[in-house]
Amino acid sequence: MAHINTLDPGASPLDYYGFELRRYREAAGLTQRQLGEIVNYTGSLVGQVETARKLPTPEFSERVDAALGTGGLLSRLVPLVLRSQLPAWFQQVAELEARAVEICTFQTHVVHGLLQSPSYVRAVLGVLDQDKLGDRTAARLARQRIFEVGQPPVFWMILSEAALYQEIGGHEVMREQLAHLLAFEDDPRINVQILPYSVGEHPGLQGSFTVFRFVSDPAIVYTEGYSSGHPTANPDTVKDCSLRYDHLQAAALSIKGSAELIRGVMEDRYGEQVA
Numbered sequence: 001m002a003h004i005n006t007l008d009p010g011a012s013p014l015d016y017y018g019f020e021l022r023r024y025r026e027a028a029g030l031t032q033r034q035l036g037e038i039v040n041y042t043g044s045l046v047g048q049v050e051t052a053r054k055l056p057t058p059e060f061s062e063r064v065d066a067a068l069g070t071g072g073l074l075s076r077l078v079p080l081v082l083r084s085q086l087p088a089w090f091q092q093v094a095e096l097e098a099r100a101v102e103i104c105t106f107q108t109h110v111v112h113g114l115l116q117s118p119s120y121v122r123a124v125l126g127v128l129d130q131d132k133l134g135d136r137t138a139a140r141l142a143r144q145r146i147f148e149v150g151q152p153p154v155f156w157m158i159l160s161e162a163a164l165y166q167e168i169g170g171h172e173v174m175r176e177q178l179a180h181l182l183a184f185e186d187d188p189r190i191n192v193q194i195l196p197y198s199v200g201e202h203p204g205l206q207g208s209f210t211v212f213r214f215v216s217d218p219a220i221v222y223t224e225g226y227s228s229g230h231p232t233a234n235p236d237t238v239k240d241c242s243l244r245y246d247h248l249q250a251a252a253l254s255i256k257g258s259a260e261l262i263r264g265v266m267e268d269r270y271g272e273q274v275a
Contacts, residue, residue: 013084014052022050024068039063082142096212104156105210117180123169164265175270193252203244
């Protein structure tokens with residue numbers, strides 16, 4: 001209990017969330033166990049969230065908001081809490097994703113995080129590091145909520161064919177991931193194109209990159225290295241990467257042709273029959 005009493009709401013978004021949860025619960029005259037029974041979670045989990053030892057989920061927050069009459073406060077805090085759990089160097093990129101009206105990305109070996117399935121996320125993040133894997137997975141998946149807002153960004157992903165064969169997480173994980181990509185086939189705001197092996201040399205040989213475009217702010221190019229990210233609004237860099245992206249898009253398969261290739265890989269390599 002000492003930890004609860006010393007929780008600093010200014011220490012982090014997670015601490016602030018826990019502080020507010022405890023404040024609203026106590027104002028309602030409920031114990032952690034009683035609140036847990038109302039929202040169908042354990043009292044222990046309520047206590048872990050209150051003491052910033054457990055990340056709140058959107059579902060947990062919605063139930064508690066309804067039970068305690070918070071006016072949706074905790075649900076509004078969830079995106080901020082989850083974003084704060086991303087690596088410090090990546091938090092700025094998550095903010096760019098949330099503000100952009102168009103995101104154009106080229107990926108060489110791995111599906112972009114905004115289109116990764118849950119099991120694929122766990123496999124990617126779990127390489128050499130299993131610490132807090134559940135929380136880190138939740139934080140990455142939370143970025144995908146930008147597609148659920150009133151005016152989501154238009155998203156284009158050109159994915160190297162190699163990424164379809166890079167067996168991350170095993171056959172079942174890959175089947176799920178490729179099926180996840182196919183789920184966007186008829187969504188005009190989320191577009192997937194495959195850059196086939198047959199293209200040979202291409203303008204993306206230097207590596208993956210992403211171009212963010214905004215309503216009024218200058219476009220930003222983002223590239224990534226080991227444990228570091230490099231966003232830049234340098235006009236020459238933006239112009240160069242935009243040109244490269246245009247040429248990559250011209251060389252890539254159409255959206256329909258890309259879906260057909262993905263289906264073929266699912267059947268031939270991962271043993272999945274897709275209608």
